Every structure is written in structure tokens, then in C-alpha cells.
Amino acid sequence: xxxxxxxxxxxxxxxxxxxxxxxxxxxxxxxxxxxxxxxxxxxxxxxxxxxxxxxxxxxxxxxxxxxxxxxxxxxxxxxxxxxxxxxxxxxxxxxxxxxxxxxxxxxxxxxxxxxxxxxxxxxxxxxxxxxxxxxxxxxxxxxxxxxxxxxxxxxxxxxxxxxxxxxxxxxxxxxxxxxxxxxxxxxxxxxxxxxxxxxxxxxxxxxxxxxxxxxxxxxxxxxxxxxxxxxxxxxxxxxxxxxxxxxxxxxxxxxxxxxxxxxxxxxxxxxxxxxxxxxxxxxxxxxxxxxxxxxxxxxxxxxxxxxxxxxxxxxxxxxxxxx
Numbered sequence: 001x002x003x004x005x006x007x008x009x010x011x012x013x014x015x016x017x018x019x020x021x022x023x024x025x026x027x028x029x030x031x032x033x034x035x036x037x038x039x040x041x042x043x044x045x046x047x048x049x050x051x052x053x054x055x056x057x058x059x060x061x062x063x064x065x066x067x068x069x070x071x072x073x074x075x076x077x078x079x080x081x082x083x084x085x086x087x088x089x090x091x092x093x094x095x096x097x098x099x100x101x102x103x104x105x106x107x108x109x110x111x112x113x114x115x116x117x118x119x120x121x122x123x124x125x126x127x128x129x130x131x132x133x134x135x136x137x138x139x140x141x142x143x144x145x146x147x148x149x150x151x152x153x154x155x156x157x158x159x160x161x162x163x164x165x166x167x168x169x170x171x172x173x174x175x176x177x178x179x180x181x182x183x184x185x186x187x188x189x190x191x192x193x194x195x196x197x198x199x200x201x202x203x204x205x206x207x208x209x210x211x212x213x214x215x216x217x218x219x220x221x222x223x224x225x226x227x228x229x230x231x232x233x234x235x236x237x238x239x240x241x242x243x244x245x246x247x248x249x250x251x252x253x254x255x256x257x258x259x260x261x262x263x264x265x266x267x268x269x270x271x272x273x274x275x276x277x278x279x280x281x282x283x284x285x286x287x288x289x290x291x292x293x294x295x296x297x298x299x300x301x302x303x304x305x306x307x308x309x310x311x312x313x314x315x316x317x318x319x320x321x322x323x
Contacts, residue, residue: 037051037054037055038056038062039135039136039137039151040055040056040133040134040135040136040143041056041057041060041133041134041136042055042056042057042131042132042133042134043057043131043132043133043134044057044081044123044126044131045126045127045128045129045130045131045132046082046126046127046128046129046130046131047080047081047082047083047084047126047131048080048081048082048130048131049080049130049131049133050080050081050131051078051079051080051081052076052079052080052081052083052084052097053071053074053077053078053079054078057081058119058120058123059119059123063116067112067115067116069107069109069112070097070099070104070109070112070113070116073099073103073104073107073109074097074098074099075098075099076097076098077098081126081131082126084097085126091125092124092125092126094117094120094121097113097116099113101113135147137151152190168189168237168240168241169186169189171244171255171258172185172186172189172258172262174255175255175258175259175262176255176259176298177259177262177263177298178298181262181263181266184262184265184266184269185262185265188205188209188236188265189236189237189240191205191236193205193269195208205236206235206236208268208269208272209236209265209268209269210236210239214282214284214287215268216230217284218264218268218284218287218288218291219264221284221288222260222264222288222291225288225292225318226257226260226318226319227319228243228246228257229242239261240258240261243257243258243260243261244257244258244261256322257322259295259298260291260295263291263294263295263298264291266294267287267290267291267294268287271286271287271290292311292314292315292318293311295318296309296311296314296315309321
């Protein structure tokens with residue numbers, strides 16, 4: 001509630017970094033509906049933990065949606081219900097909601113302002129009990145980070161037919177790779193890597209990993225190594241799912257070609273960082289070599305270890321060890 005009511009995510013030092021990242025992903029522009037708050041139903045007590053405009057609390061409606069013109073002109077956004085009034089001789093009094101009557105008259109919103117005030121007066125005042133929240137996505141078990149993450153996944157990965165791509169992140173979490181690679185893959189698929197387009201420069205995800213001249217050659221070399229199609233201009237997630245599903249065609253244990261796909265992206269990312277921050281050069285032979293070494297090393301994770309497999313044998317015939 002600290003963040004929803006105007007606090008900074010960076011101040012939540014006691015929260016896990018996963019929860020802080022979820023909050024960062026969830027917050028949109030000031031006039032968009034936040035996907036976290038929009039799935040909560042607030043019951044107001046003392047009003048300190050309930051967003052006034054952005055939450056569903058008054059007659060089970062979101063005031064930002066019911067009164068969008070008033071929300072736009074209000075100088076008090078991302079504040080709690082308690083911040084919109086105060087106690088006067090034991091009686092709760094609503095303030096001006098950040099909208100002086102003169103400004104409402106000038107904007108032609110005076111009638112709307114009176115309508116909102118009437119709703120607030122019908123609600124009555126606040127009391128000493130803490131606010132409570134109901135999680136609408138799971139009314140039986142209540143809130144969980146997993147349900148919130150699932151909601152964000154649906155919102156951030158609207159690619160392709162449901163039977164192929166709606167489970168792409170679920171597949172990534174189950175793959176037998178180091179945890180940091182799973183985190184990297186998550187950020188890659190939802191386009192949250194710190195590429196230069198996010199820093200208002202020219203580089204973007206698809207160009208970096210798939211469309212630049214070096215990346216194209218790397219993907220073609222790796223595709224030839226395992227007898228798979230290279231990148232053909234499709235989106236990131238369908239490309240991953242194509243390689244992942246090709247394992248069934250080639251009688252390869254589930255997920256291993258997905259592991260190879262992630263290894264390729266990871267080495268491209270590391271090489272890009274060395275190029276940007278250490279002035280190293282792009283060397284295609286080294287990139288391909290490092291990808292092969294990385295996949296061979298990752299064989300130690302989980303139950304995909306290749307018994308008595310030297311790197312030399314693996315690099316000559318990778319499919320035989322994956323099948």
C-alpha cells in the first residue's frame with residue numbers, strides 16, 4: 001500500500017527484490033489502471049491503506065474511472081482516503097479533494113464535483129479499524145505473489161495462439177538451467193532487459209538478439225549445429241516455442257533445445273555488454289564456441305547430465321547426447 005499511495009519502490013528495502021520488481025512492472029502512466037490495485041476490493045477503516053482515486057472502495061467502483069475528468073484536474077493523485085479529509089471535533093470532514101470549487105467551475109465540472117461529494121457523504125466517515133483488502137483473482141485463498149505474477153504474465157505476453165505461448169514462462173521456470181538464466185529469460189520475454197531503447201537510444205531487444213548482422217550469423221551457426229531452422233523474422237516468444245517444440249520431432253528430451261536457445265541469448269547478451277562497457281570486439285567464432293561450452297556445462301543441472309560425455313564428443317554430435 002506504501003507504493004500505491006505515492007511511496008517509492010526503492011524505499012521498500014525490507015521487501016524481496018522479486019516483489020519490488022513486480023511493483024515496478026505493474027505501475028503504468030498516471031491515467032492508466034494499475035493491474036494490481038484493479039484486482040483488489042478495499043474495505044475502508046481508517047483510510048490509511050486505501051488509494052482514494054485508484055482503488056475500488058466506494059460503492060465497489062473505482063473513482064478514477066467513475067469521475068475521470070475530476071481525476072485529471074485533481075492535484076491529489078496516488079494518495080490515500082485518509083489524506084482527503086480530516087477529523088474536526090470528532091466528526092470526519094472531507095477536504096476539497098485537490099479540486100478547488102473555482103477550478104471545477106472553470107472546467108465545467110462543478111456538477112460532477114457535487115455528485116462525488118454526495119457519494120462521499122453517503123459513505124460516512126472513517127473509524128479506527130485498519131483497512132482490509134479482498135483479492136478478486138482468488139477469493140478463496142486470497143492474495144499470493146503467484147497469482148499476481150500470473151496476471152502480469154497474461155498482460156505482458158499477448159503473443160500468438162493460447163495453446164503455444166501462454167505457458168512459455170512456465171516452461172522457463174521448469175528448465176534445468178541456473179536460476180539467473182531463468183531470471184534473464186523472464187526479463188527477455190517481457191522486454192524488461194536494460195537495452196538502449198529503454199534508455200532512449202537506438203538499440204532494442206529484437207535487433208540485439210535476432211536482427212543484427214552478428215546475431216543472425218550466430219543463430220544460423222547454432223541452428224546448423226543441431227539441424228534446426230534459424231531465425232526467420234518472427235517474434236521472440238514464438239521463436240523460442242518453435243525450438244522448444246522441435247525437441248519432440250527430433251526425439252530430444254523436453255526442454256533441451258530450449259536450454260540451447262537460452263544459452264545463445266545469454267552469450268549474445270554477455271558479448272554485447274563486453275562490447276559496450278569494455279570495448280571488446282564481436283567475434284562470431286568465440287560467441288558460437290562459448291554457447292556450445294555453456295550448454296555442455298549446464299548439463300550438470302538437474303537430471304540432464306550426460307554421462308561420460310567430454311566436450312569434444314558433445315560438440316561433434318550434440319543431438320545424440322540430447323536424445
